[in-house]
Amino acid sequence: MSNKDNYCYFESTELTASDLVLDLLSTHDARELSIAALCRAGEACGLQPQNVRVAVNRLQRQGKVISPARGIYALDATGNTLIGDVRNWLRKEQQAVAWDGGWVGVIDAAVPRREKVAWRRHERALTLRGFRALENSGLWLRPDNLVGGVSAVREDLKRLGLAPAARVFGVNALSGQDETRIRAQWDTRAMIQAYQDVGRRLQASEANLDTLPLDQAARDSLLLGRTAIRLIIHDPLLPEALMGGDERHHLIDQVRAYQVRAKALWARFLEDG
CATH class of the missing domain: 3.30.70 (Alpha-Beta Plaits)
Structure with missing residues (x-):
């Protein structure tokens, strides 16, 4: 694994059925969905219903998903160490305090x-x-x-x-040479560029969502939203002395507004089914 950040990593790769199930269950207001709704969401994203059902069963065996009622599925917060990060991305910046060096x-x-x-x-x-x-x-x-x-x-x-x-x-008290070396391991220029690029894509997508068919708008908002949220979740929360600027804060504000639109689109899409 390279020491340097590679922010191309945060570009969404092909969406798997397991990704879809976890994404929808972690962001849906009720925190649970029927298998019928999950399969319909899968079809909108180019996934076969059978693949979604297999993914749900696999996630159950892994302890990441539970079934509180017949045909209903929800996340098991005790079986997935990243659920807290996914749910708390809006409060990411509150996890940092002033740095004393x-x-x-x-x-x-x-x-x-x-x-x-x-x-x-x-x-x-x-x-x-x-x-x-x-x-x-x-x-x-x-x-x-x-x-x-x-x-x-x-x-x-x-x-x-x-x-x-x-x-x-x-x-404490790293040598000047070691301090210089470790500070260089975070590619802050690439991080800032990634925030700005995703921010521009969010702005363009939000302006375009209402012109798209509902299934396409829901799919596009999910894919772009997960790219932005993954970027925020993996942000190292560097202090001001290592990375200045407010790009992360601005991106969080953008994603917060975008998610309101995306959740409304998915609610409409799933209710129409």
Whole structure:
């Protein structure tokens, strides 16, 4: 995995049936939908009903979806570590506090790489919370500017899949050389460009939604909305000293307004079925 951010990653890849089910259940006001509604949504997005049913069954086995009543499905918040992030993206900026120059460090030299699934979860936890590796040191760092400090980050990383052999601790007084090296690991220029690009697409799409057939408008709003929300969820919440500007804040405001339109479109679409 490259240390540098690659913000092309946030462009939506092909939507799978599992993606669709999780996206709709996480954003629908009732937090639950019938299998008929999920299959109809799948057809609007080019997915076969059988594929949606298979995805729902798989998500049930994985503990991500439950069935509170016959033919009705809802998210199981205890089985999906990202549900909280998806639901709380609007409050993303409230998770940060003023930065005093300190860092949160993770040493993972003792973590076995041969256990591929566990290693991928471990790396994913670190990157999801904005950590970057200090070159050839076995040390991952991020600014210590998240609510709750080091202890809260430690518990959060464990919840996301941090390997048990990893150690989480506070880091202060980096050498000037190491400070320069770690600051360079976040491509803030690419991040700002990604915020601006998605913001322009949201603006253009919102102006065009009412001119489209309902099924196309619902599909387009879902795909663009998930791209924007994923970008916000994966934002590392860098402090002002590392990344100035208010692009993230502006994008969150845009997505908030866009989601109101998108949810209304999906409500109409699903009610028409």
